[in-house]
Amino acid sequence: MADESPAVEVIGLHKRLGFRVVLQDVNLSLRRGEVAALMGANGAGKTTLLRCLAALLRPCAGEIRWLGHAWPARFPVGRWVGYAGHDAGLYPHLTVEENLLFAARMHRTATPVARVRAHLASAGLDGAADVPAGQLSQGVRRRLSILRAVVHAPAIVLLDEPSAGLDGPGRAWLREQVRRLRHTDCGVLLATHDAELARAVSDQIWRLRDGRVAAQAGMSVAVAGANVVTRVAA
DSSP: OOTTSOSEEEEEEEEEETTEEEEEEEEEEEOTTOEEEEEOOTTSSHHHHHHHHTTSSOOSEEEEEETTEETTSSOOHHHHEEEEOSSOOOOTTSBHHHHHHHHHHHTTOSSHHHHHHHHHHHTTOGGGTTSBGGGSOHHHHHHHHHHHHHTTOOSEEEEESTTTTOOHHHHHHHHHHHHHHHHTTOEEEEEOSOHHHHHHHOSEEEEEETTEEEOOTTSOEEEETTEEEEEOOO
16 A cells, blocks of 8 residues: 555545435545545535445445555455444444444454553543443443544544534544544544534535535635635644
8 A cells, every 4th residue: 555645535426326416526535644524514415425435335436546446446445444424333232342342353453452441541431431332422422433433543534423412522532533643644534514623623624515526615725636625724
């Protein structure tokens, strides 16, 4: 995997769900060590795009390249991509620690117990390690879902509405977590309605409207492929 390759590159992506065109001619490039925010109204296609990038949905046309590798090449997308969906998707009967250990071991992470405990401590969840996930508050479930997406040290992290349900300290933790991922040379894409979060952590802001990428109004823009993206200060 060449370091020069973008973390994720999207070329002419189209996606239809039933008779509805959700994404059309999307062209994006996210570098290693870069954070981008994907914004847009409900139904604009943000979650669909993230699920395509996580290889959970297959595009109808176009190409996605992860670290220079295109599907359906034999590339372990799950190993190199961490995804936290809008639904936390935790195992409710497993404890907080067990949920993370399951993910770490599934991806054959080295020293999984030590890594999981370090992540729990960093999120202030070490005191809840033995609590079943089904008993957690929405905010704690959100933190745990994000930790599960990053516990195996992926090169690409995709977060769908990561600030949903987080209180003030939780939002501060999220911002710090995203900055930490950037410093580990990870490419991060977060879909969000949270303009404050997007401005605080992002190098780029991409706005989806009717399945297409458009410029954020009132900000300087740069052209990427056939679409226009907004570049902002980190």
